[in-house]
Amino acid sequence: MSWNFSLILFIAMLITGSVWVLDRFFLRHKRSPEDKTPWWVEYGASFFPVILFVFVLRSFVVEPFRIPSGSMLPTLKAGDLILVNKYDYGIRLPIIHTKVISLGDPERGDVVVFRYPVDPSIDYIKRIVGMPGDEIAYLNKRLYINGQEVPVKRDGEYFEPDRLAYESQFIEQLGKEENRILVDPASRQELRPVWRFPDRDQCQYRSDGMICKVPEGSYFAMGDNRDNSLDSRFWGFVPSENIVGRAFFIWMNFSEPSRIGRFN
Incomplete structure (x- = not known):
């Protein structure tokens, strides 16, 4: 869980930084050239620059994440190690997540990492489908935005090795670029919060799907694997303050190295 790791990293930075300051401005001047540097000073002062660099990098520039499930297939597979851009949507203070500089907002079609609204200690990754003020409908496995059906083109079939099943693959265009989604026409997915x-009063759940009005300051997110994704259709909207950053690069997949650099 990234919040716990960020807190551990922050505490480690404070401890090693205190040791470095203590040694740099006080202890060093009291030691004679013949005195050996205490081990706790040597290690603390040595680790501080490294920990500081890692903390600043993952707090304000990029942060690595591991994809835990197949909810974003075919775009992202379980085991993909991805990088998330932390500054596209603004600069946030680490740990407390308060935005201090606004540089932009998520766009429709962006794949984003965010803190799960049900349990903010858990990171989720989904695609932004609905913007603030949008009416999002998912009826009979078709996506509608503000009353207009999002067009899709059939793109063959996709084999899910974990489920040993084929699903229909489609090309969908939500934002500036096309993305692929999976839909299983034969499965029955009953949408219930x-x-x-x-x-919650902004959503209507029906036998053929659901319709939601996205409140201001929030987003509607869905997985690309539409029949195998726990997303906004089930647990609601993603508040702007929960967004961590935009996923943009696969830097490793140990079981499938050919995926390095791929996205979409």
């Missing part, structure tokens, strides 16, 4: 999320 998993909890009474904030602004």
